[in-house]
Amino acid sequence: MLNVEAIRKDFPFLKEGRVYLDSTASSLTPDPVIQRMIEYYHDYRANVGRGIYRASQRATDEFEAARERIARFIGAGRDELILLRNSTEALNLIANGVQFKRGDRVVLTIQEHHSNFVIWQRAKERFGLDLRIVNSDRQGFFNLSDFEAAIDGKTRLVSIAHVSNVLGVRLPVKEVAKLAHEQGSLVAVDGAQSVPHTRVDVGDLGCDFFAFSGHKMCGPTGAGGLFIRGDLQERVAPLCVGGGTIEDVGIDYYRLRRGPYKYEAGTPAIAESIGLGAAADYLSSIGMQNISDHEHALTRRMMDRLPEVPGLNIYGPPNAGDRAGIFSFNVQGMNSHDVALALDSAAGIMVRSGHHCALPLMKELLGVAEGSVRASVYLYNTLSEVDLFVDTLSEIAKTIA
Numbered sequence: 001m002l003n004v005e006a007i008r009k010d011f012p013f014l015k016e017g018r019v020y021l022d023s024t025a026s027s028l029t030p031d032p033v034i035q036r037m038i039e040y041y042h043d044y045r046a047n048v049g050r051g052i053y054r055a056s057q058r059a060t061d062e063f064e065a066a067r068e069r070i071a072r073f074i075g076a077g078r079d080e081l082i083l084l085r086n087s088t089e090a091l092n093l094i095a096n097g098v099q100f101k102r103g104d105r106v107v108l109t110i111q112e113h114h115s116n117f118v119i120w121q122r123a124k125e126r127f128g129l130d131l132r133i134v135n136s137d138r139q140g141f142f143n144l145s146d147f148e149a150a151i152d153g154k155t156r157l158v159s160i161a162h163v164s165n166v167l168g169v170r171l172p173v174k175e176v177a178k179l180a181h182e183q184g185s186l187v188a189v190d191g192a193q194s195v196p197h198t199r200v201d202v203g204d205l206g207c208d209f210f211a212f213s214g215h216k217m218c219g220p221t222g223a224g225g226l227f228i229r230g231d232l233q234e235r236v237a238p239l240c241v242g243g244g245t246i247e248d249v250g251i252d253y254y255r256l257r258r259g260p261y262k263y264e265a266g267t268p269a270i271a272e273s274i275g276l277g278a279a280a281d282y283l284s285s286i287g288m289q290n291i292s293d294h295e296h297a298l299t300r301r302m303m304d305r306l307p308e309v310p311g312l313n314i315y316g317p318p319n320a321g322d323r324a325g326i327f328s329f330n331v332q333g334m335n336s337h338d339v340a341l342a343l344d345s346a347a348g349i350m351v352r353s354g355h356h357c358a359l360p361l362m363k364e365l366l367g368v369a370e371g372s373v374r375a376s377v378y379l380y381n382t383l384s385e386v387d388l389f390v391d392t393l394s395e396i397a398k399t400i401a
């Protein structure tokens with residue numbers, strides 16, 4: 001069981017009159033994480049991997065300890081975890097680092113965030129890829145036979161989201177990874193919406209790449225990670241090269257380092273990565289199962305009560321058990337941004353509105369190019385916040401109905 005009242009005290013943003021229901025966009029950051037970053041700036045503010053003096057050595061040790069914590073959090077080895085800025089950068093590294101040949105097939109789904117969509121459209125233009133998009137039904141469910149049909153012997157990579165940031169549906173990643181590997185394809189997972197909420201083990205998932213963002217899992221902005229399976233790193237080029245990535249350089253040659261350093265050009269986000277390590281510890285100490293259970297209770301309450309709102313169209317699976325704590329909807333006759341503004345001014349409720357960086361899904365699957373409202377819950381939300389949200393939304397909807 002999770003003690004939500006005690007947890008809320010860790011989050012300085014949660015002041016009276018603020019109801020934060022936008023953790024899918026970015027989660028809040030607790031004091032223990034903020035303190036670890038302040039400690040860096042106060043006590044050992046130096047670069048990593050460069051200085052021999054004690055402060056620099058401590059910075060290096062703390063940074064590497066953070067790498068180890070974050071790697072452990074997703075079931076990766078420390079040398080398999082590359083510290084980057086966010087999921088978008090991690091996915092770009094994959095799209096530019098895998099040595100594609102003209103005609104290689106890459107398979108995605110219609111539910112991808114732009115960060116796992118546009119990069120492949122661009123790679124198609126650059127490398128002549130054969131890009132295939134697997135569709136789901138309107139609620140977000142996939143038919144595995146559609147993946148079977150799309151993934152053939154020429155498929156070089158399948159890149160799919162673990163959880164949709166619009167529908168909250170969980171994609172059948174493990175099953176798809178198995179199908180892909182049977183055809184000799186690599187598998188990349190966009191874990192931006194799974195790692196913060198559920199126990200992830202990259203080995204169990206069977207993926208070759210796994211991307212995620214620290215700012216969605218109680219960490220700071222500017223720190224995220226990419227798992228690249230150890231034996232694959234030889235064949236995946238870095239996105240940037242320069243200081244930090246080099247084993248040796250001469251006038252007419254350079255040799256890259258091995259392991260994660262090859263991918264981490266320039267001075268990294270030191271404080272932020274240390275903060276992300278602290279966030280992994282923070283979530284682990286609460287327990288990912290406790291967090292999932294709590295979110296499930298909030299999701300049940302939300303799905304039980306949302307039908308009370310007049311003129312509401314809710315997207316995604318109807319059963320609470322089939323979705324993570326993400327709720328996208330429209331109120332008939334109202335623009336999504338107007339609903340979001342009304343929720344904020346009426347009760348300090350913060351939700352996202354618009355296309356959620358998933359225009360292919362919004363247009364092709366839901367037919368709502370103009371966007372939707374999206375509320376989302378995390379470990380610090382309460383049942384009474386869900387009730388306040390539904391009651392306030394009902395009042396807003398009644399002004400139109």
Ligand SMILES: Cc1ncc(COP(=O)(O)O)c(C=O)c1O
Pocket residue numbers: 024025086087088089113115116161163164165190192193213
């Ligand atoms: C599924 C998914 N993938 C990728 C991203 C991009 O994350 P970031 O902006 O942290 O790179 C997001 C952000 O909302 C997301 O939800």
